[in-house]
Amino acid sequence: MTLLEFKDLHVTYTGSRGRIPAVRGVDLKVESGRTLGIAGESGCGKSTLAMAVLRLLPKSAEVTGEILLNGEDLLTMGWGRLRAVRWTGASIVFQGAMHSLNAVHRIGRQVAEPILLHEEGISPNEAAERAEALLERVGLPSSRARSYPHELSGGQRQRVMIAMALACDPDLIIADEATTALDVMVQAQVLQLISGLVTERGVGLVMISHDLSVLSEVCDEVAVMYAGSVVEQGPAHEVFANARHPYSAALGAAFPVIGDPASRKRPGGLAGDPPDPVRLPDGCAFRPRCAVAVERCGEEVPALLAVPGAAGEGPARVSACFVAQEGEPVVV
Amino acid sequence: MSSEARSSNEEPSSGSAPSSAAPVRGEKSLTARDLRVEFGLPGGRVARAVDGVDLDVAPGEIVALAGESGCGKTTLARTLLGLERSTGGTVAFGGEPLRYSTKALKAYRRQVQLVLQDPSGALNPRHTVYDAVAEGLRIHGITDDEPGRVADALSRAGLRPPEQFFLAYPHELSGGQRQRVVIAGALVLRPSILIADEPVASLDASVRGEILALLLRLKEEQGLGALVITHDLGLAWSIADRIAIMYLGRIVEQGPVEQVLTAPRHPYTRALVSVLPGAPALKEAVPEPIVLAGELPDASRIPGGCRFRPRCQEVAAGRAAEVLHRCESEDLEILGPESAPHLVACHLDRARREDARDGGARMAV
Numbered sequence: 071m072t073l074l075e076f077k078d079l080h081v082t083y084t085g086s087r088g089r090i091p092a093v094r095g096v097d098l099k100v101e102s103g104r105t106l107g108i109a110g111e112s113g114c115g116k117s118t119l120a121m122a123v124l125r126l127l128p129k130s131a132e133v134t135g136e137i138l139l140n141g142e143d144l145l146t147m148g149w150g151r152l153r154a155v156r157w158t159g160a161s162i163v164f165q166g167a168m169h170s171l172n173a174v175h176r177i178g179r180q181v182a183e184p185i186l187l188h189e190e191g192i193s194p195n196e197a198a199e200r201a202e203a204l205l206e207r208v209g210l211p212s213s214r215a216r217s218y219p220h221e222l223s224g225g226q227r228q229r230v231m232i233a234m235a236l237a238c239d240p241d242l243i244i245a246d247e248a249t250t251a252l253d254v255m256v257q258a259q260v261l262q263l264i265s266g267l268v269t270e271r272g273v274g275l276v277m278i279s280h281d282l283s284v285l286s287e288v289c290d291e292v293a294v295m296y297a298g299s300v301v302e303q304g305p306a307h308e309v310f311a312n313a314r315h316p317y318s319a320a321l322g323a324a325f326p327v328i329g330d331p332a333s334r335k336r337p338g339g340l341a342g343d344p345p346d347p348v349r350l351p352d353g354c355a356f357r358p359r360c361a362v363a364v365e366r367c368g369e370e371v372p373a374l375l376a377v378p379g380a381a382g383e384g385p386a387r388v389s390a391c392f393v394a395q396e397g398e399p400v401v402v
Numbered sequence: 403m404s405s406e407a408r409s410s411n412e413e414p415s416s417g418s419a420p421s422s423a424a425p426v427r428g429e430k431s432l433t434a435r436d437l438r439v440e441f442g443l444p445g446g447r448v449a450r451a452v453d454g455v456d457l458d459v460a461p462g463e464i465v466a467l468a469g470e471s472g473c474g475k476t477t478l479a480r481t482l483l484g485l486e487r488s489t490g491g492t493v494a495f496g497g498e499p500l501r502y503s504t505k506a507l508k509a510y511r512r513q514v515q516l517v518l519q520d521p522s523g524a525l526n527p528r529h530t531v532y533d534a535v536a537e538g539l540r541i542h543g544i545t546d547d548e549p550g551r552v553a554d555a556l557s558r559a560g561l562r563p564p565e566q567f568f569l570a571y572p573h574e575l576s577g578g579q580r581q582r583v584v585i586a587g588a589l590v591l592r593p594s595i596l597i598a599d600e601p602v603a604s605l606d607a608s609v610r611g612e613i614l615a616l617l618l619r620l621k622e623e624q625g626l627g628a629l630v631i632t633h634d635l636g637l638a639w640s641i642a643d644r645i646a647i648m649y650l651g652r653i654v655e656q657g658p659v660e661q662v663l664t665a666p667r668h669p670y671t672r673a674l675v676s677v678l679p680g681a682p683a684l685k686e687a688v689p690e691p692i693v694l695a696g697e698l699p700d701a702s703r704i705p706g707g708c709r710f711r712p713r714c715q716e717v718a719a720g721r722a723a724e725v726l727h728r729c730e731s732e733d734l735e736i737l738g739p740e741s742a743p744h745l746v747a748c749h750l751d752r753a754r755r756e757d758a759r760d761g762g763a764r765m766a767v
Contacts, residue, residue, distance in 0.1 A: 111606040223697055224471065253470040253633050258677035258693045280607045283636075287679035324607040328639045328678055329664045329687075335618060337640040339611015343576040 071141050073274040074100040074123070074160070074242055079135035081118050081127065090347050092118040094298035095135075102241065103272040105265075107285030107306055109321060110295035113344050116278045119295075120244045123276075124156050139242065157184045161235040163228075165247035170231060171219040177230050178202065178215025184237045204233040208263055225256030232263065243267070244276045249284065261288055282318070283325040286310035294318040297345055297355035300374055304387040314377045314389040316400040317356050354391070361402045362393050429496040430594040431460040432482060432514055432627070436736060438490035439474075439481050449701040451477040453651030454491070456739040461594045461627040464617065466638035466659070468631075468674075469648035472698045475631045478648070479597050482629070483516055495595075512542060515588040517598035521580035521605075525572040531556070532568040535586045542591060551590055558624065559586035560616050578609035585616065595627040596620075602637065614640050635678060639663055647671045650709045651701060653737050657744030667746045669716045670694075707731050708749060716750055725749040 081093040093115040100106045108116045121127050123137055125144060137144045139159055147155065164170045172180060181201035185192060192200075202212035208229040219227055228248060235243050245264060249257040265288055268275050279285055285292050289306040294317065302315035313319035323338025342359045345351055351358055353368040360367065370392075377389045378397040394400050439452040451474045459465050469475045480486040482493055484500055484507045493500040495513055500506070515538075518524035525534050535552045544551070549568075556564035559582040572580055581601070588596055601617065602610040618641045620626040630642060638645045638659055645663065646656040647670065655668040665687055666672045676688040694713050699705065705712050707730045714729070716722045722729055734747035746752075 111608060225697060254635070254674055254677055255470060255694055256697065258691065259695075262693055281679075282607075283679040321607050324610050326636045326640050328635060328675070334639060334660070335641060337611040337614035337618065339613075339615065340608035341578070341612055343578070343609075 072099050072138070073102045073140060074098075074276070075136070075138040076119070077136040077138065079119070079122065079137060080133070081115070081122055082132045083128070084130050084132070087348050091350075092131075092298055092347065093122070096295075096298075096300055098293055098300065098303075100242070100274045100276055102274050103268060104291070105268055105275040105277060105289040107289035107292040108276065108278045108295060109280065109282050109285055109292055109318075111280055111321075111344055113347070114295040115298040116295050117246055120162060120246045120276065120278055123160055123242075123244060124162060125152060126162075154188070157188055157238040157240060159240055160242040160244065161238070161240045163231045163235045163243065163245045163248040165250055171227060173219055175218075176215065177205070177217050177219065177222070181205065181215070181230065181234050181237055184234065188238045200237070201233075204236055205230070207236065208233045209259065223256075225252055225259065228252060228256075228260055229263070232260070236267070240273065242274045242276070244278070246278045247280070248277070250279065250281070257284070264288070280321070281325060282310050282322045283327075294321065297347065297350060299355070299390065301356065301391070302389045303374070308387065314387060314394040314400060315356075315391045316360050316362055316393070319401045320359075356391075362398070362400055364393060366392050428460050430513065430627075431458055431496065432595045432629070433458050433494045433497075433739065434478075434482060434491065435494070435739075436491035437478070437481060437488050437493060439477050439486060440489045443702055447702040450651050450704055451701050452481060452488075453701075453704065454736045455648075455651075455653055456736055457482075457629075457646060457653070458739040459595055459627050459629045462621060462625045463644065464621050464628045464630060464642045466630050466632060466642035466645040467648060468633065468635055468638055468645060470633060470698050472701070473648045474651040474701065475648050476599060479516075479599050479629065479631050483514060483597055484510055508542065511593075512591045513593050514595045514597060515591060515593040517585055517588050517596050517601055519600045519603060521577065521584045522572070524584045525580060527572050529571075530568065531561075531570045531572075531575070531583050534572075534583055535590050538587055538590050544591075552586075555586040555590035556583075558589050558620065559583070560619075561586065576609070577605055578612045581605060581609070581613050582616065585613075589620075593626075595629065597629045597631070599631045600633070601630060603632070603634070611640075617641055635663060635674060647674070650698060650704055652709065652734075652747065654710065654734075654747045655745065656737055661744045665744075667744070667751045668710075668748045669714050669750070670710050673715060706733070708734060708747075710748075722750045725753045 076096050076098045079093055079096045083090045083092055096119060110116045122133055123144060133145055139155065178198055178201045181204055182197040185197040185200050186194065202215050205214055206212050210226060210229055249260050252260060264275065267273055277285060277289055286306045292306040292309045293300045293303040294309065294315065296317045302309060302318045309318055310322050313322055320340040326333035340359055345355055353370055354372050357363045357367045372390045372392050374388045374390045375395055377387055377394045391400060434455055434457045437452055437455045441449045441451060443449055455478060467475050477486060481488050484502065487502060495510060500510060532552055535555055536548055539548055539551055553564040556567055561567045561579065561582050602613050605613060617628060621628060642659050644657065645659045646653045649670050655662055655671045662671060663675060666675050672688050673692040673694050676692045692715050696713060711717055711729045717729060728749040737745040737747055
């Protein structure tokens, strides 16, 4: 059975400016032991997607479609069942570890908290021991359980967040920009840790980041989001190295390949901002920033369809770009 | 070299013999020699945040200063700007050592300007773009042709036509435009050198390239010099001419970007380069990812001998056995600021190079 599946998911916020569509019809699947990357800029809906899984969105958010975790729809689930699913079925590692940890409680207590809440009949001492074991798993000395968050470095705090996410042995972990604020070396340590968990324990991982190069390294598959929709999806390395949507190409080019003379002193990028979700352009949402747009792009919304690509590519390569669907290059 | 950044320079100074023995690369170069910044900590310990750094930034070049958080790179930047006092060594501009009187600092900052990291935090939400950019002129009492100078700075920062932006407020601008306004605020005084601390770290991926391209253009077309402080080696590859890798208060490797990043020699740089995602071109230089254990030690507990030794993969793998006694006991000398050569502060690298050159002739370093 598929571990996690989004079926035609829509999330709409209601604000002072009216209805704001944040996620517009997303279909995605994650299997156990696999890693799905979700890439995109701020405001593309990737974090809304993550929050929707555990129903952490504000009340004003209107959610339609289905989110199936092990076949069970999370959106229609009763509160009691949902509480059980949070932590044990799926858990999230957020970006700002400093803000997600409680500053006045010791680390050990915070890691033990979900264990105490979710496992019946476990004694506080047992939970504390489990918490220490978890800290060791993520590469922190168990003595750190007695520290307060401010006594740890950013990388250590991020490890604590991962330890918490593992506390109840979930089937699915969602990492939302979990390594973005970290230094290269600490990022490498954390990524190594996360990949190890996927292979050793067969958890499913959804990794959300704006850095396509990181996703291409860690993930099996990547979905690129723009203005609330998936615009390209395929094997992670392929999407990064040979994008079939102009937006993925620009996102990939934002992070140069060191050692590649083509990117030396040629910072890539994309002028302009993502569209205002309240006033999306007609046709393709990316058209105003697109260098390869054709007339049709302003008239019709492109669907996510299979694209012809280079020989030897995996089968599941889809792009929501008319130009790519015609087999034309998406980079000028 | 100095190009058009002239107009603002009221004290051409220099001309005289360069202070200390340091080479002066130009009358508008920013230089640091044996720079040290120490902080007293409770309990009488001393943190050596910057522990002996030689660095040159000349107009017309972009120098990247890279290292992990806590390596002292931001303290170094603050000291170069005169925001922090050094406890040893010198900062000089155009050969003149930096003085800390209010007047001297003010004159200095017309030449060396800071670009802040987060444009949303750097701009006052209730000030228009015009006011934000004109602030520097007002502080420096430059009253002639204020609108002209503001317009010039905005258009140099790529906001054209500039008049259209005068009355805009920060919230009406995109992230990239906001960062351009911050850069225009630094350019309005026509400085020769910009010091930019993580100029794109808070920007979205697609906007990043736009700002980096601007910095590159300012250098190429207007001869501006920049010191870009970053933890992101990709940024250095995108825009910098030279790179200095900092570890625990010292520069451990420096040289032209191509050499340092594609053929790194210091074990620390090799490790940093090896863990970069998606860089097949580097697999030749460093085939396997080297993930260093642990984190940067505390600046109040800098290890004796080579400061990188406790985390060094070469030492851990026993490949440095021959020079281990030196790694353990001899601190490496401060790397010179010369621009061309690729310099490395590593005993093992030195021994290997000497062996390669010829077994006998040992040069005293």
